[in-house]
Amino acid sequence: MADTTDVEQQSAPEPVTLHGCPLVVAFGQQVLFVPRDQYTKVVKALLADSYEMCADLTAVDYLQVPQRNVPVGVVAERFEVVVNLLSLKERRRIRVRVQVPESDPTIPTLFDMYPGSEAMEREVYDMFGIVFTDHPDLSRILMPEDWDGFPLRKDYEVGRIPVQFKGAPN
Amino acid sequence: MSILETIEQGNEPEQGLKPRSELTARELLREVGAVLRMSEAEAAKLGDLPVDPSEDQTMIINMGPQHPSTHGVLRLMLELQGETVLRCKPIIGYLHTGMEKTGEQLTYLQGGTNVTRMDYLSPLNNELVFSLAVEKLLGIEDDIPERAVWMRMLLSELNRMSSHLLFMATNGMDLGAVSMMIYGWREREEVLRFFQKVTGLRMNHNFIRPGGLAADLPDGWRDDVLGLLAQIEPRLDEYDVLMTGQPIWRDRLQGVGVITAQEAIALGATGPILRGTGVPWDLRRDQPYLRYPELDFDVIVGSYGDAFDRYAIRLNEIRESMKLVRQILDRMPSGDYRIQNKKVTPPPRARIDESMEALIHHFKIFTEGFKVPEGEVYVAIESPRGEIGCYIASDGSPTPYRMHVRAPSFVNIQCLPHMMRGGLVADAVAVISSVDPVLGEVDR
Secondary structure: OHHHHHHHHOOOOOOEEEOOEEEEEEOOEEEEEEOHHHHHHHHHHHHHOOOOEEEEEEEEEOOOOOOOOOOOOOOOOOEEEEEEEEEOOOOEEEEEEEEEOOOOOEEEOOOOOOOOHHHHHHHHHHHHOOEEEOOOOOOOOOOOOOOOOOOOOOOOOOOOOOOOOOOOOO | OOHHHHHHOOOOOOOOOOOHHHOOHHHHHHHHHHHHOOOHHHHHHOOOOOOOOOHHHEEEEEEOOOOHHHOOOOEEEEEEEOOEEEEEEEEOOOOOOOHHHHHHHOOOOOHHHHHOOOOOOOHHHHHHHHHHHHHHHHOOOOOOOHHHHHHHHHHHHHHHHHHHHHHHHHHHHHOOOHHHHHHHHHHHHHHHHHHHHHHOOOOOOOOEEOOEEOOOOOOOHHHHHHHHHHHHHHHHHHHHHHHHOOHHHHHHHOOOOOOOHHHHHHOOOOOHHHHHOOOOOOHHHHOOOOOHHHOOOOOOOOOOOOHHHHHHHHHHHHHHHHHHHHHHHHHOOOOOOEOOOOOOOOOOHHHHHHOHHHHHHHHHHHHOOOOOOOEEEEEEEEEOOEEEEEEEEEOOOOOOOEEEEEOHHHHHOOHHHHHHOOOEHHHHHHHHHHHOOOHHHHHO
């Protein structure tokens, strides 16, 4: 893992990679862009690199921002699964960003490597409709099981209840 | 049938715990694995419980959502054989109000009112992590005035005390030490009284804001804090007499809800649960923020990972926080309580009366909000319950494009099935209590 310390000292021009994926330092934080087909493999390698805890797993729906700042070679898709891994030994973090297309919103689960990602993956499924293949118990976690739609998607309307004032004409 | 096809047909998977008769052997193993939050291989290795008790020996009961010891509206489905818990599954979402969706509608200035209501027992820590994330995006995190930084630390530590004091109260109540409940609430109220004097509110302060704080400390705050510390210190010794040394208290907690360090790390547990297993992990020390490296404090760790360790850690963390507050009192600098950056700071009240530009500027900041550059950050701090993180993706507009809070309780609650497995149903209450979940934060 000596290569990541080098990464921080290097300046931007030379594209930096870790486990074959582009590594970007944004706001002093390491961000790794991983293609979906290598997701499991790279995360396994990161786990071996002493990133032993999955601190956070979430997703973003970039429906309204189709063009955004991603490294060369990465195709921006509608969804992005964001995984924050934490190394207790080395006291550092890395963020994995995976592009997930709208036409096929599936991604492998991290359950076998990080059992703690279980509830967070369920939440992402519940809120974004991204299916985690081989997840042991993929069901809605926050919304009722018969709920229609995925609330945190950008095309899901924000519910509003009109304020009723006393004496206002209906 | 794959899960995609199932969903397309409108049959969503059920959330609840299914009876054994409806599961195949493989699914059951998977289920045990899922419930234990362990991989299938690990689950298969567990041979300590009857593998296949017949259906008439077991029953599935609901504990909650309306149960006094579930700290709100947590529902646990328990599979029992006699008094023994075989499987357990927490069912959450009863307090879900879509706060992350709401966060996308609110400007960065209004966002604090939203996040402060998530973990309602440590509102100031929620505001702090949100503010730190926004400041990082704005690139002003190093320009925050010293006084604002130290005030943030003061409020954060006092908040840790009030949260842990409430834990003392609820933990006592759950285990039958009812007088402890009254003492814990009483001491917490002393801290909240100080918060009320400083922020105007007992809870949900929206006091720590991007750029600094909402106001300076009021006159006489130092005496108030000193009075508070003098009052609470002997009360903590009383808790020791009342609970720590009591054989009944110890019997009720020791060896209950045990979790190992390896399991806690795998499950993503942080805070007192992780420290209870002997892992000295505290973000204040290990990934420092604010001015914590300049202060002297100990990271409290346990050794058995049981409910007693988690109780003892929280009790001693109150003492550590008091130690920190004393140091902060000695070193509190003078100066401004918020950054004087026209972009994020509204002009002072007096300027509004004399300058049209100031009035417009004030109006723009509060109606439209300030714009935050494109980018995404994840910032984590140590809340009383563990790592609270804030992930913000900005598209350059005055509202976050996506605002996600990594809630420690949400992740920690995954430990419950593991801690309860094979234990008595009476101990379930002790286990829930020792995890100290705040359901407002679990469901968000």
